Amino acid sequence: MAAGQDIHLVMDNGSSHTSTKSRAWLAAHPRFNVHHTPKHASWLNQVEIFFSTLTRRILRRGQFASQEELAEKIDEFVLAYDQTDAKPYRWTYDGTPLKAT
Known part of the structure; x- marks a missing residue:
């Protein structure tokens, strides 16, 4: 980078x-x-689920000749996922404190 x-x-x-230390850094x-x-x-959980799916389907056993090929495969996966697997996620929170069970 x-x-x-x-x-x-x-x-x-x-x-x-x-x-305070993190904010200062x-x-x-x-x-x-x-x-x-x-x-x-739970938005971050949805992102983690997506990257887990990407890892299992494309990255884990993938062999890529170059960074460009890897980027192309990821782009292809994202486009196909958007067309076939992606579902709207509606998150709501009404402000009520969560309770431990």
């Missing part, structure tokens, strides 16, 4: 991501752009 390129981080609101390194998931969200 070129030194001038921005890096986007998607993180939950865990205390390790929002601590990120402020000192402006190329890192943090995007927090909503509190009480």
